[in-house]
Amino acid sequence: MKKDIQNRADIEKFVKTFYEKAFLDDKIGFIFTDIVQLNMDTHAPKIINFWETILFDVQKYSGSPMDVHIAIDQKVELEPAFFERWLDIFERNIDEHFQGEKAEEAKKRAKLIAILMESKVEGFRNKTRLNI
Numbered sequence: 851m852k853k854d855i856q857n858r859a860d861i862e863k864f865v866k867t868f869y870e871k872a873f874l875d876d877k878i879g880f881i882f883t884d885i886v887q888l889n890m891d892t893h894a895p896k897i898i899n900f901w902e903t904i905l906f907d908v909q910k911y912s913g914s915p916m917d918v919h920i921a922i923d924q925k926v927e928l929e930p931a932f933f934e935r936w937l938d939i940f941e942r943n944i945d946e947h948f949q950g951e952k953a954e955e956a957k958k959r960a961k962l963i964a965i966l967m968e969s970k971v972e973g974f975r976n977k978t979r980l981n982i
């Protein structure tokens with residue numbers, strides 16, 4: 851039986867394996883490799899802090915993920931299908947390594963944030979007046 855996500859080391863593991871898959875993905879990989887040329891040495895700690903803040907209620911991450919993705923969307927339109935694929939990889943990757951309450955919470959929170967992010971990004975792109 852797989853174990854649940856219990857600590858920062860577990861988060862490090864799923865973040866590492868998530869990006870291994872994301873970089874190689876045929877639909878969204880190019881965003882990480884070509885559009886942003888993500889440096890994982892600086893990016894990974896941010897993402898690990900992000901998930902530690904979400905899952906273990908500690909104040910580690912401070913940043914503006916919505917603004918960061920709005921900026922990416924200016925370079926390449928983040929289509930709904932891209933968010934679907936991102937979530938697909940995320941959920942598959944969690945299920946591959948973990949099982950339990952925190953694992954379920956991680957997938958649920960990722961989905962909620964993805965929905966909000968997609969709406970924010972699209973709203974900004976279309977200059978929607980209402981900031982919802």
Ligand code: HEM
Nearest residue numbers: 881882886896900913914915918928932933936960963964
């Ligand atoms: C289409 C889907 C997505 C793509 C292609 C994508 C891509 C990226 C890229 C390329 C960066 C690095 C930006 C930079 O450093 O210049 C980034 C940062 C980040 N992403 Fe995403 N992302 C997606 C969805 C999500 C979702 C759904 C979440 C949360 C559940 C998320 C969380 C983050 C966080 C926390 C950062 C770091 C922000 C910071 O610098 O403080 N991303 N993303």
